Amino acid sequence: MDAPSVSLNKFVAGTGICSRREADRWIEAGRLAINGTIAVKGNRVVAGDVVTLDGKEIGHRPAPIYLAFHKPAGVTSTTDQKDPDNIIDFINYPQRIFPIGRLDKASTGLILLTNDGDIVNQILRAENDHEKEYIVTVDKPITDSFLRRMSGGLPVLGQRTKQCTVxxxxxxxxxxxxxxxxxxxxxxxxxxxxxxxxxxxxxxIMNIELTGLPVGHYRPLTESEMEQLNARLEGMEPEQ
Structure with a gap:
């Protein structure tokens, strides 16, 4: 009987260093190896395999970190430290973390950060189901027609947006x-x-609110917030 295996991107995300999407990008860039052989998409990992990133063995999962951050305008929600405005350098958190999803550079407000690649994958897979709430100011008076059409769905990027509350x-x-x-x-x-x-x-974002968090500051998610968040994600089928 074959030994149990897991997809390489899931294994890497499970160590908490990145999301599965980021792991896929590392595979494409040739940065990951299994037992000294450069990995390719579709590779799987079994017990005893040594997985390395840029030649360094990937360690064990660290204690999970879950943060809510009030992003100012001008900060880019990327881990790419070649970008001088990247969110990681701005926060300067003592342990490695990464954002869950994105928020435009010009936009402000709530963004979540973590070192838990599994929860990143779950939340991003649920992106077309979970609620995100925004306050928006526009350049001219809002009309009834504007409200009706915004809420009813509009053509964007080759598809029609879902109905929403406005x-x-x-x-x-x-x-x-x-x-x-x-x-x-x-x-x-x-x-x-x-x-x-x-x-x-x-x-x-879902059950997590920005209320009371000053611009440019972060806070850990509360036990209650994590319980509610996990309960909402619980019904999702994990990838193999």
Missing amino acids: EQLNVRIFRIVLTQGLNRQIRRMCEFLGYRVRTLKRIR
Whole structure:
């Protein structure tokens, strides 16, 4: 009987150093090896295999870290430290972490960071199901037609956006709750209707809220937040 195996990207993500998507990029770049042989996509790992990144053996999983961060405008949600505005250098956390998903450089608000590659994969796979809430200011008065069309779905990036909740808060300010994660989705939706976004702030991801967290600061997720988050992700089937 063959020894139990796991896909290489899942193994790497399981050590907590990156997400599976990032592991796939490392495989494509030739940075990962199994027992001294450069890995290729589709490789699997069995007990006793030695996996290395840039020649250094990947260690055991560290204690999990889960942070909520209030991102300022101008910070890029990337781990690429060649980018002078990258989120990792800005936070300067003492242990290796990475963002879950993205938030545009010009946008502000809640973004989650972790060293747990498994939860990153779960949340990103659930991206078309979990709620993300934003407060948006546009460049001209909001109309009933704008609210109706935004909530009903618009053509973006070759597909139609899902129906969503949109509520006017002021003459030029609205609240929107999305269950999608298309690239620059809100900005593209507004542009389709002839509006330009002036400010965009994410205030909630699933059950985790930005409330009370100052700009540029981070905090660990509470035990209650983690319990609720895990409960929401529990029904998802893990990849093999």
